[in-house]
Amino acid sequence: MSPSTFRAAVLHEVGQPLVIERLTLKPLGPHDVLVQLRASGLCHTDLEVIQGQLVYPMPIVLGHEGAGLVEAVGAGVTLVRPGDHVVCSWNPSCGHCFYCDRDQPILCEVFTRTQPRGQLLDGASRLALDGRPVHHFSAVSSHAEYCVVHETSAVAVPREIPFDRACLLGCGVMTGVGAATRVARVAPGATAVVVGVGAVGLNAIQGARLSNADVIIAVDVDDRKLGLARAFGATHTVSAARDDAVARVRELTAGRGADYVFEAAGKVEGFRLAVEAARPRRDFPWLARAYLDGRLKLDELITRRLALAEINDGFAQMAKGDGVRAVILLDAEVRA
Ligand SMILES: [Zn+2]
């Protein structure tokens, strides 16, 4: 059953606060999945759209780290069923274009054409405000009570994983863990250095740990983040604020340097390859099971839980560099 209206955080103009609006839904297309969202992570990419470094058509609903329950599906959907617990992927793919056939779904021609236009894969929006279309962000738009995604974006995960932890798998965790496990393929016994230990860097550390690296050196200027890095599996930490980081790493590796260097400081562009190597339908369930088995840390990544109405404060805190991940909780009990 579709809601008649639902709340969403809408960006109307660059540099302006998000406004909580009541949106309406257009009918589901054949490959659409309606997700009742329960949690949505705030990611730096959202902030870049708010601040104007990334340009998207407005009005738009941001958010691309979402988890929730499948509420309804289009007539042609075969990948999920109502009631499934899903993590949204911001990389839907058509499955039959040149790049999809070459196993490079991140480059899916339909996705790369429609994504910058704020559309779903069929070139349209399902969201409306006062009868006017509202754009989707990266085919997800999870800072809302509901989202409509292509079925390749709705990845079923075990029911046991709580939604606020699950949503993190959708972007930051996949990117960091994927960089170590899927791209670098860190070898057992190796030495890895991770420069910059925010959400993506901490996940590169635990990716290196999952790959049985022997020595994992975390480098950052923030002592609190270096403390977290230890909890995520770093065997050594180097304060770039106090020490000559390069000299210290050389010392810790007996002059040989590291086998792998992951640089997550500032921007996450160094992790682009990890994004290309990610296969959400293969990797999200794997990561969810790793969490449930106690091999992957997610609890410690969440430094703040907030309501949808507090979203602007969440982004203000992120702009100051505070915290690792803030997650919006969308509680079904309090819905109007
Ligand atoms: Zn992200």
Ligand SMILES: [Zn+2]
């Ligand atoms: Zn494609």
